Amino acid sequence: MTRLSTYFLRTLREDPSDAEVTSHRLLVRAGYIRRQAPGIFAWLPLGLRVKAKVEQIIRDEMSAAGAFEVHFPALLPREPYEATGRWEEYGDGIFRLKDRKDADYLLAPTHEEVFTLLVKDLYSSYKDLPLTIYQIQDKYRDEARPRAGLLRGREFTMKDAYSFDHTDAGLDASYQAQRDAYERIFQRLGLEYAIVQADAGAMGGSRSEEFLHPTPVGEDTFVRSEGGYAANVEAFTTTAPAPVPFDGLGEPVVFDSPNTPTIDTLVAHSNAVLDGTYTAADTLKNVVLALTHLDGTRELVIVGLPGDREVDDKRAEVAFAPAAVEAATAEDFEKNPLLVKGYIGPWSPTGAVLGEESATGIRYVLDPRVADGSAWITGANIDQKHVHSLVAGRDFVADGFVEVANVRDGDPAPDGSGPVTLARGMEIGHVFQLGRKYAEALGLKVLDENGKLVTVTMGSYGIGVTRILAIIAELNNDERGLIWPASVAPFDVHVVATGKDDAAFALAEELTSTLEASGLDVLYDDRPKVSPGVKFGDAELIGVPQLVVVGRGAAAGEVELWDRRSGDRQVVPLADAVARLTTR
Amino acid sequence: MTRLSTYFLRTLREDPSDAEVTSHRLLVRAGYIRRQAPGIFAWLPLGLRVKAKVEQIIRDEMSAAGAFEVHFPALLPREPYEATGRWEEYGDGIFRLKDRKDADYLLAPTHEEVFTLLVKDLYSSYKDLPLTIYQIQDKYRDEARPRAGLLRGREFTMKDAYSFDHTDAGLDASYQAQRDAYERIFQRLGLEYAIVQADAGAMGGSRSEEFLHPTPVGEDTFVRSEGGYAANVEAFTTTAPAPVPFDGLGEPVVFDSPNTPTIDTLVAHSNAVLDGTYTAADTLKNVVLALTHLDGTRELVIVGLPGDREVDDKRAEVAFAPAAVEAATAEDFEKNPLLVKGYIGPWSPTGAVLGEESATGIRYVLDPRVADGSAWITGANIDQKHVHSLVAGRDFVADGFVEVANVRDGDPAPDGSGPVTLARGMEIGHVFQLGRKYAEALGLKVLDENGKLVTVTMGSYGIGVTRILAIIAELNNDERGLIWPASVAPFDVHVVATGKDDAAFALAEELTSTLEASGLDVLYDDRPKVSPGVKFGDAELIGVPQLVVVGRGAAAGEVELWDRRSGDRQVVPLADAVARLTTR
Known part of the structure; x- marks a missing residue:
């Protein structure tokens, strides 16, 4: 039984001085995380429980999509990243270090290279494909300005998946399977999302889409048309007007x-x-x-x-x-x-x-x-x-065209689906057809149906686990604290015993046991000398969606059901409370 | 259903060239782990399953011992380690790095400092204590000679727990609770252990005991007496003979x-x-x-x-x-x-x-x-x-005494319990009374019952998760491969369909479904064009303890139960096989 009197938790009255966003403020105050260095956090018991639930939803859907879980180290040697050019490309954005023999290592920000090499090591035939493997793992980026708590950290947990196929059609299918899995994951997490075209250039691939959660405070800007076009502004392409004949045009x-x-x-x-x-x-x-x-x-x-x-x-x-x-x-x-x-x-x-x-x-x-x-x-x-x-074209000729002008409401969508409007969002996932760039750089080939060596084509699929957790916290709170969706709440039910009557505590304990026996995770506030006000304040801050208050009504066998989100409070007989909580 | 035809696994015929020990050789060949750099490994799906089972046993027992799980980053700033002197003490043994602002960081080899600071941040009263918190986390040591696969890696997973008390008696109780939990953990893992006194000096504490698994190939030497004394050789203290009067002794x-x-x-x-x-x-x-x-x-x-x-x-x-x-x-x-x-x-x-x-x-x-x-x-x-x-004492006087002479069979145990014998073992756990060293260095004090500030006394308790997994592999194998104990096997049952008869495959699939429905983890070898010899060889290499072969007898509704450890094989009706496997 998880009793608050001994649980490792201390809620804080003051906001942390460095908190720029609500999720950071509330996750620290409610005892979920604790800052260790800029952009680097420790996870306390409550936070770890939420993180585990988010991860389990992701694991379920990865497994349903036929992906297998592996786990790579964070500390990796330079050579694979050198082979693809990324050791240099990352610039100041990654943590580099040397071991005692002066060999170069990095703390990996993403793992395309080593996944590619793993498959190269073990597989050699088209019969081994398709394959999608993933990990849930801590990654590192040396952000210039780590901020917004978990939203942009230097150490963060990612689910990164990689698919391997020997044909373009195979890649399309693997990509679609991950894309579908992402939709199911965000649905289960209760996260609204828009799927937008993203720029594929820097990573060298072909198709690239981001899952953005639309919110006015998002860091990313995207556009969408009524006709269904959606892209982040980096991927938007300008519709060029038709050329005009030079005949009859005046001289400069x-x-x-x-x-x-x-x-x-x-x-x-x-x-x-x-x-x-x-x-x-x-x-x-x-x-x-x-x-x-x-x-x-x-x-x-x-x-x-x-x-x-x-x-x-x-x-x-x-x-x-x-x-x-x-x-x-x-x-x-x-x-x-x-x-x-x-x-x-x-x-x-x-x-x-x-x-x-x-x-x-x-x-x-x-x-x-x-x-x-x-x-x-x-x-x-x-x-x-x-x-x-x-x-243009007559009096001057340029060295090419470039997409750098700002995009505006009313600009035409490139697919002809009408004018676009701008919106803001937070990136919650990214699916990406890498194509053959990494396989070529690292020599990943398999024998095809005709016994010919062909280069494998790959996809890369990422979800920021800790970032998503922060976004969920950002979206689910009120002035009194967090309000977790049931799917990721640290506990299913928070039982609060109030008053000085031993009968209330006895009944609360009995209720907790009953709920636990039916498989629910219950946090029981059994603190003997803490006022109801403090207990309720802590409960609202922590944000377990379903509260049960056991107090004066205990003698009459009654408890109060309290819905954290709606604020609705109802006094009901104990048996009714149990029935309602266990049949949700 | 986990079908071997699509599972991410490739068993290898050849031993890895750098394998020095059996566990490394077999874990690589059977597709559990894969080397990334010296002492740094990736975990493949089979390995990750075993690791998760070991971790779950540890979590269960930590929870039963009243410890709460948290999770710290691997990347930590220099300052806390500077305050306790360990930033320097570690010498070349740790990975150090700088961020883009030239601030010093390390990849933590152990976390005493930051646990101490966390409790200092959140707790202030003796009423908050006792407290034991732990994490299961990846740690780093820049070993001079990483070797023996997972037995001595540079990245490795540890369970490290830390206890906090305001009295010495409290520390004794917290220590005992962890010590008891360790005994239960090793019993569940099927690991024989000796608890030996260890040197406490370097860490500055008082009581220190190691859990050693006795084995002739162990890296550590310990001594034990028939009377119950046990210590590693570093902690053994020599019994000095009684002084002899100088009277009547000849001149030099x-x-x-x-x-x-x-x-x-x-x-x-x-x-x-x-x-x-x-x-x-x-x-x-x-x-x-x-x-x-x-x-x-x-x-x-x-x-x-x-x-x-x-x-x-x-x-x-x-x-x-x-x-x-x-x-x-x-x-x-x-x-x-x-x-x-x-x-x-x-x-x-x-x-x-x-x-x-x-x-x-x-x-x-x-x-x-x-x-x-x-x-x-x-x-x-x-x-x-x-x-x-x-x-001695008459003609020459030294600057002190020192325990550096080798210990031999027959040396007297310091507690008078008789002569000791030497044995070798592998360290599998360490429990340690740190005392007030870290709390003093970092200023962790609480108010006691009388309102006086007192320095907290701490314990530190470690189990090497990946090391234990390797030791279990080291102990449980034969010339054909691994033989996992049921408590940590990647799957409970390995079903092998053989032959070309569709009925055998249909029956094997039905059996797999039935076993899964009763909660067992089943690996089903459904590969259609692979010979029974290859399938059996893979099964023996992988080492799931219970095999079921579905082949010729399928038409008659019979399958073969095969105990991997004893080698015992029995043909039984399908229903009997299900009954025996599900009632274990």
């Missing part, structure tokens, strides 16, 4: 535009001197970005996009990955005197053009909206001068 | 002893020139050791012990901890010309004495057998000369 004209380094000042000046009704969308903004490549070299790149759009940092990060992106600095401009800040353009009477055959030597890329035949007002690469009627 | 006499740098040559020469019947036990051997202290300084120390004893490395390691011990080098002798190799003694006509008021300035310590009044033949600190009739 350079004009004086003193003190117009911004789009707003340029539009106002243009409407004044050109006698037009231009908007920001008629101007071509040229933004200078600085990329830092993995080998440490710095490269400037200029992005041309309509003046009513901004460069979206996250989209730029994905577009230029694995290079890091930042705005060009004053020093960058000093080193490149052809770049006239505030008046940069793709064409100039002085010859300082951007793009193919560029005089600057700097790569010039365009937003897809800058289609051939579209005419723009833009910089003339001369201080205090702009040019109008500059036609 | 220096004599020529050319070419007698060893005890054997000295004894032979002494018996020749002194006309005696001396043995090695009549000589005093002086061994020069070099200690390296934590701050890096090197100190020589000379140990005097009877010539028939050797310095035992492990006892010396404990006696001089935390300094590292090695034999003095030629360079050490060169730097100390007063040390005449082969002729070192505690007294000399030249005045080059050892011990108190020493001319060498080197610390001189004695084996307890060198009692006051005992007379010795020993070096005269002059090349080719020894001295006889040299009396």
Whole structure:
């Protein structure tokens, strides 16, 4: 019997000083977790119980999907990650260390490499496939800014699964099985989700979808259309307008535009001197970005996009990955005197053009909206001068197109399903067709039906166990504390004995025994000299969904059933309480 | 249903090239574990099942002993370990790393510090105690020579428990509760054990006992007497003989002893020139050791012990901890010309004495057998000369006594329970009264019954989960493979369908369903085109204790029950097989 008088638990009255979000605040105050270092937590008995329940739901559904559980170490040697290039790609984002023999190791942030090598070690024929294996394991990322408690930790528990097939159709089926399992898992956890297309580029794969929990406080932005399109903004693709024939388009004209380094000042000046009704969308903004490549070299790149759009940092990060992106600095401009800040353009009477055959030597890329035949007002690469009627494809040619402009409500979905609206969400899962990238890098091949060696194609499927737990806590609480869904509550029932009457305590103990005998997990607050107020406060903070108060009514054989979520409280005979609790 | 045709398993015909012990060889060949780096392993589905069963037995008994489960991170900051001095003490034995902000971290080898701080954070009164909390968690040690598979790994799973009390009597009770739980755990695991006194020094505590599994291949040596004394050799204490009065003892006499740098040559020469019947036990051997202290300084120390004893490395390691011990080098002798190799003694006509008021300035310590009044033949600190009739306490005085001499069969137990015999064992558990060392270092105090702040006293209790699993494998096998005890077997029953008759497969499947419905874990070998020989070989290698072969007899409703351990095979009707398997 779990008696609160001896249970290892201390609820706290004060919020932890570093708590930025509700889940962190409540999980610490209610005695579920305890901070050890930035982004690193210890799990106390209550927290461990919830974590075990989340993990069990995941295990059930993995097993139902035909996946087998394994367990890899967190501490792994450098070599496999070197072979796929990730040892470098991770940059500062992982923990690296050396052993006493000076060999390099890492604390693995994800395990594609070693799963691939394991299957390579053991399997050799298409007959061994399909195979999906998974683990529930503690992972490490050296986050620049660990925050929000368990939502973004440096040590965290993940379920990561990997599928192995020898055909693309096989991969599709394995992917679908995991995707279906994820839907069942989130349904059982009571977590609303949207499945959105995600960018597949950085990992080298083909199909990639994220499970996002829609919430205004989510870190991720995604878009969806009424017609069913959904994607995170990094994966959104712009619909380019049709090209316009050059016939009949006017010639570019350079004009004086003193003190117009911004789009707003340029539009106002243009409407004044050109006698037009231009908007920001008629101007071509040229933004200078600085990329830092993995080998440490710095490269400037200029992005041309309509003046009513901004460069979206996250989209730029994905577009230029694995290079890091930042705005060009004053020093960058000093080193490149052809770049006239505030008046940069793709064409100039002085010859300082951007793009193919560029005089600057700097790569010039365009937003897809800058289609051939579209005419723009833009910089003339001369201080205090702009040019109008500059036609894309005729007067300037770029080095390619790039998806970095921000996405807006009303932008057309790329699949033609109508305009999109923006929403925010928290990532709760990710399913991913890796394809053959890892198998190729690490040499995982099997013999096919014809006795030919073929490279295996893989999928990767992740759920953040501790992150999900935090999201559930984030969604299920009120001003008095946590309110767990029954599927993951640390206990099924919390029995509170109140008063000084021994009969109440005796009845509460009898009730606890009865409920336990029927298979329920019960927390029994048997503390003898604690006031009902304190006991109720603790119970509301802890958040077991079903409370039973045994107090004054005990003599009459009555107890109070208390639904934590609705707040509904009803006095019922003991037998009725037992019947209702055991038949849920 | 767990069908072998799709299960993630590949048994291997070849032993792994790095396998030094049977458990490692068989666990790899039978598909339980897979090496990732020296001393670091991945767990495959079969291995994970056995590990989970071992863990569940431990959890059951921890819970029965009133301990609560928590879970700490492996990655921990330096500060707590700095406060107790262990950050330095561990030397090369732990993995250290830095995060992106250059802060120091370690992969924890044990968690006394953070458990202490957790209780300090949450508890403040004697009313909160006693408390015992534990975790089952992956730990790290950067072993100089990881070997023997899971027996000595660099990543390994431990159950570590810590008790907190405010009185010594409380600590005794908490200690006893864990000790009792350990006995139950090892009994359930079918592991024979001896409980032996262990050295408590290095950890700073008072009472310390190890659970050793007696086996000739064990790494640890322990002694036991018929009267019930048991200790590992590091903890054995020598019974010093009674001092002898100096009256009537002869004076020391220096004599020529050319070419007698060893005890054997000295004894032979002494018996020749002194006309005696001396043995090695009549000589005093002086061994020069070099200690390296934590701050890096090197100190020589000379140990005097009877010539028939050797310095035992492990006892010396404990006696001089935390300094590292090695034999003095030629360079050490060169730097100390007063040390005449082969002729070192505690007294000399030249005045080059050892011990108190020493001319060498080197610390001189004695084996307890060198009692006051005992007379010795020993070096005269002059090349080719020894001295006889040299009396301890009269002619020389040491700087103290030290327990470094080897222990032998027949040595008296220190508790008077008779002569001891030596045995070998493998450590399977350790219970330890830490006392107040950690609580003092980290400031863990509570208010006692009188409102006074008192320092908490602690115990530490460890079981190596993965090590135990390996030991069980080491003890339970034959030339064909593993033979698991039922309590930890990956499956309860292994059903093997043989032949080409569909009826056999149908019956095997029906049997598997029936057994599963009654709660048994069943592995079903349903592979259609695999010969009975291969199937039986795999089954014997995997080592599920109870096999059922469904083959030719299927048409007649008969199956073969096969006891893996005894090898006994019996053909019985299906119903009988089910009855026998489900009523075990």
